[in-house]
Amino acid sequence: MNKKRNMTDISEHRRNEKRRLIWLSVNSSYSHSSLALPLLHAACGKIPGWEWIPLETTVADDPSEVAAHLNALQGCLLCTTLYLFNRNTVTEILERFHALNPACHIAVGGPECLGGGAEHLIARYPFIHTVFRGESEGLFPDFLNSFPSQGTTQIIPEKGNAVYEKWETAPPPAEDDFFRTDKPFVQMETSRGCPMGCLYCTSGRTKLRLKSPDAVAEELAVLQRRGIREVRLLDRTFNYPQERGIELLRLFRNNFPEMRFHLEIHPQFLNAGLRKELQAALPGQLHIEAGIQCLAESVQNAIGRRSRPEDALDGLRFLCSCPNFETHADLLAGLPEQSPDHLFHDVSCLMEAGTAEIQLEVLKVLPGTPLRAQAGSLGLIFAPEPPYDVMQTNTMSTEDILLARKLSRLLDLTYNHPALRPVLRTIHAERPDFLPDFLQFFLSNGLDLKRLYDLKKRFLLLLDFLSGGNYKTAAEELAFQWIRSGYPPESGPGMTAVKTGKPPETAVLLEGDPASAKERETKYWLLPGRKATFYFAFHRKYAINRPAAVWKQEVTTPFAE
Template identity: 35%
Template sequence: MNDARHDPVSPRPRGVFLAVNASFSHAGIAAGYFKGIAESAGWDWHTEELVRGEAVQPALVRVCALRPRMLAATFYLFTRQVALSFIRRFKALQPECLVVAGGPEFLGDNRAFLEAEPAVDLAVRGEGENAFAAILANAGDPAALGRIPGVCRLANGAYQDNGAAAPVAPLDAIPSPYPGLPIPFKRPFILLETTRGCANACSFCTSAGTPVRSFSAGRVRSDLEAIRARGIREVRVANRTFNDRAEHCLPLLRMFRDEFPELRFHLEIDPARVTPALLREFETAVPGRFHVEAGVQTLCDPVLRNLGRQATAARTLSGLRRLRAVPGLKLHADLIAGLPGGTLEHALSDLLALSALGPDEIQLEVLKLLPGTRLASERGQWGMVASPEPPYEVLRTGTMGVGELENARRLSRVVEWFYNPPDFTRLLAEASRADPGFWPALLDRASRMLDAPDAPGLETRYRLLAEHFDWRGPPRLRHGLGYQWLKRGFSAMNGIVDAAPWRGPVPGDAELVEGDPDEPVARAFRAELDLPHIFAFGRRSDIRSAVAVYRLPPAGPGRHVRGESRPAAQMRA
């Protein structure tokens, strides 16, 4: 949504917000907040968007044509370098422009950054809205700029640090970013804040212990109405812990469910705080309306205590089991390796316990020591060494060496490649329940793939799992994998399961497992799994997967394989 257009006759001071997104799908809402604040202050304000990996030169030409008095940008972990690349070039061309940077990258000590990056005049620590309004009001007064809470700068070579900007309250005072979005909005989802702050005190988090404030229900409703009017159908609620306070989250869930049935909502929750009331709200929703991301982090109680996290492993697992039992609720769970006191064995144990529950997705990441977090300041206590540049990943801890953390990173790829594809999730959950050594063994078997830059093709992953299940695991896992292979439409004659063409009608005693028995069939195959199955494939070239799958009873005395046919099945050779 670029609106940086040249308007040479505007009498108002002109400014630009540089919005750098990690991908086309991701669009922050800070640009809309700041545009509303700037326009209320009498500025002619424009937004210039960039996507990481995109050339900066065309955007640079557009922004320079505006000759702005101020350029502002929010720096995030994965967009910092793109923002700097643009700002360095811009400042070289227009050195008189005031350049202001904010965002999570500036929550720590900003002296080294400002000394290394003279293209940035001011860095803002903390929530930016109040500081931004004050900067707009005092843009022509260097002395006044130096008194604004949250501002860090170099003044005549001396570093000046004004602490953290005051948290915004009430949040409804922040202008809504949604009315200014185009119709239709072409991104697949949009972010929505309903609270800021977090009552948890997790030492790795930038929001730990900040006061929790809420947007009013009326403001949330108005924002959602604007979102819906722009054709957006997926809303990712950006609260740190959506279920932090029942009096806030339960009415919102009812509003989401009843007033905005067209929208799907992604919520981040603490599984240790799942309550019966929360579950009832999820249970009464239409399946697929809510996608829950559960922040597990670890299931090791000593490590949880080291973090200052209020959860326990028992409460977390209980909440996850109850969430998993809600029909139609998509459940994503997060784990972190490299936490204070954590070991590789803890990461493997956490993964085994979590995958055995069968959430739809698992994300395992290595800890990042983010600027301004308590853990970043306590790194020496835990023997932590982290990368000095984004994404600040931990390289060594007092309890995990370099090689062990590398194994955790490789394990993360194994989870992404082999657990998260829907073809495999149920099978790997079952494997985790059946085999306590499943994950180390799979990590070892997949090791030859893990040095490649990209994920192997899905068919290659099927074949590796087939090898693995042949080696260890109950036969039902191998049968289940073969079922998924044939259902997807991979080769029946040169695949991971024995199959042969089936040229007759479906026997009358066959049981329809899934699919449409009335769909015209072009070809079919019989496979010997736990029981014999017939996989029927349709005539449409754009649909590769089976249109119907039948289970045959085991062959016995007096039973003919080609029995009385089903009238509904139109099987043709």
Template identity: 35%
Template sequence: MKILWLNINSSYSHTSLSIPALHAQLWESVESDIEWRVISGTINRDISLYISEILEFNPHLILSTAWLFNHNYLYSLLVRSKALLKDTSIILGGPEFLGDNYEYLSQNSFIDAVFRGEGEEVFPLFVDRFVKGMDWFSLPGFCHIDKNGGYVDNGVAEVKDFSALKIPESSSFFEWDRPFVQIETSRGCFNRCTFCISGNDRKIDNIPASSLRERLNKVREKGIKEVRILDRTFNANPKRAILLLTLFAEYSPDIKFHLEIHPSLLDKEIKESLVNLPPDLLHIEAGMQSLDNNVISECNRSGDSDSSLEGLNYLVHSTSFEIHTDLISGLPFYTLKRLKADVRKLVLLNPEEIQLESLKLLPGTKLRENASKYGICFSPLPPYEVLQTNHISFEELKNADTLSKILEIFYNGKILKESFVKLCNDNEIFLDLLIEYYDSSIFDYNSGAEKKAMLLWDFCHKNFKNSQVYIIKEWICNGYSHNKGPGKLLRIWKFGDKIVNPVFKSESKDYYYKFLDLDKKRFWFIFNKTINSYKPISNFIEIL
């Protein structure tokens, strides 16, 4: 029996944990009867190359996991493969099938079945029955169209003993050549967020913290520098979180851990634990989603805006870790006006990154089921993005998407970030005008850093001339061109000029000097002739 795994991801660094997680559970008696093959790659690869590999193996069964951003590509690949291999069975799983699967299966008859839920305990039973030609359609989690055209839905499969599962790293298919590994120390989430696939009634299961030591030792032995903890809310159980943090600290500086923390739930003990950890041990995703309490409440998310802001402020200013946070446009009751105000609040706190994403109505979520209640119109195709709601129009969501790009360029991308932050904090209408200017410009989002910086310079030259000093100084200190934008304002100082140079170094001929006068101040910049760069080695402000 030949079974093929299709491991299709959005990028090389990402890989599906489902393959080793499922394979690790197989019985030895079943394993010996199977010839396995894994075909891995990204959605950027030529589909014909995958098809050639599939034809060469000629499998009896193809298995794959469908995600938000690989689903369309995976469909295109599988429909072509089935046309060439008519006797090959195809079964899919993954978060794309957590909702009602009748319509999908009816429209895609080349798919034999889809699986909904957690597969580790069902998988060995399925493989055993499939290999022996026995009925597997009745197993929990499987959905299919029977021979009479009827839809059969076996519900949602749920692992009953999470701690008893064999770890994914024990599978021969676990990929140790990636830049990071993923480890799930708990399953389930105490939050019941209506927009999240984990916002169901599943109980929370944990594996013993002590069992992680051996796994982390192996990660370190393999030379992998990053571990991403998949727990939905790492600090849901404060005592356990502290126990894990203490364990993680033992692996500094060899391993950095990525965690998702709810900033509203940082109690005194966790705060004390965080500040005593080695620097750079953690990368923390502190989810905010919204700072509007009406939105938070309507989405059934725990916490409130004040405690979340207090928690985020603590993480940013009292710890030594990289902190990312996020907002989601399109949530119920979330207006564009409030969204922009929330962005300004987060910019003021100054975390490392602020991610602004549009709401995706994922299959199986409560919000998707109740979309009509909020007047939510969304794309029926992946990634199921919201198109409008009762509280935000299509055009306003376009503005929110522009704001997301602006944050990616100037805040997260650090293109004139200091100037952007100051302008945002000093002017309430800054974001409104910048969104309008960005949309009216013929601008390529994929342009180089200098062209992106020019966009902000031209905008400020038109709208905030009194604030141009921020950009001028940062432009020059970043080493951007002296032949365009603020760089053209620089004047060359030469020995013998009437202007006295307070930073002149007579003992060295390797330096040259430029200056500019702004607001009764003279900004001096020292450059090294031996370095072919516009970036100054130091600067000085002279009061005129």
């Protein structure tokens, strides 16, 4: 009797024993987190018999160490998501883990699995057993319920990319236990799919699905209760449809004023109502990414974008004119029909528009995109492994693509730095076609894709560049930014500055603490200009190695040219 009871107890224990699912998240940094785990866990939350254990790491961590940690968790199912930025790291981790624990089933999903990417992964990495193609929330529950009856390898679904039809009404991932709130920001979706026809996009011409404004408000309320202050929306085009964009902007301002929202906006779709709402946005509540890509109509047509460049540029100028938020703009290099002249023209237009940052990237030919299938006919040669970047086109040589990369690096070093951006804009205003010469100047001074220049070195290089041309206004701006950044007056670009006394009563305070002018130990410097004189107050009590306050005095009689 005792033996029979013991065998019954053992059988009951095995029935109740939970199988262990290990979820591996490999992020670009510890500031980031993925929505994949909370989305799938929420979709499968009622399935009994599974214990979910997350392991989070970054692409910078050692693959052998991560594999050892995974092995120690003793799971029977290992799941992970493959992205452009992490695929090489993740597959190395999985290969090492499989050698340690060949019995564990490995399942992957994510953007790298879209389209023909799924077949490529199965063929390339034999240790991967299951590949989920597309949105997996509707597929994963059945997979867990039938586990481990699956075959050796499989792609789910066998054809096409899965679409989760219940996404609009599904519980928000923020309600799930695995949703991370200890990061600097969280990601959120209010829409999926995109009706635009951009050939390079994985969402191009896919069914557009929209969460209702009420559902968005409920999800934001959950985030609000959990103490979230920064939300990055993953929507492909936030302002499409435009009326919905108006409603959401109003919701952000009225109901969630303490939150900051990062939005992707197509500058062509800005009707009067949207412009009014954007102008009414709370200071600092929005951060806008404007997708320009290329302003040449022939290039737009070649990539299926079908935008009207003049309308997109007009929308960008409007966005940049709004003082209550910053607008960054995106450009792509290596597009079909694009030339180096297009790049210089587009960067110049974005500078003229007043863009806060210009983000120039080389086109990537992603798995599952129409561009991938048409790359040969379009004359694109691209890297066969991540990041799949274009290396040559019919209209851009390998040298042209390399030059585009170096132009991107130059923009990051100069225009995209807050202290140097006003200088670059002033140079552009004085000479709009300066960019080719500017790039060649930096190349002759050692610019490459890896070299780092500290800010002081960049100031001094700009001084050398300006000395070779008629850039009087830009030279004054450079001197102002040099002193404002805390570098010594009467040296480098600020060599025209002189010691002085307190600024006159008519001088206007630009920034800093005016109380510093009441301190006996405060030191003052004057920077003369053709249209204005600037006064800088220095006192360590108020600012260390930077001006404690800055004043501007208009010059009533401008210098003669």
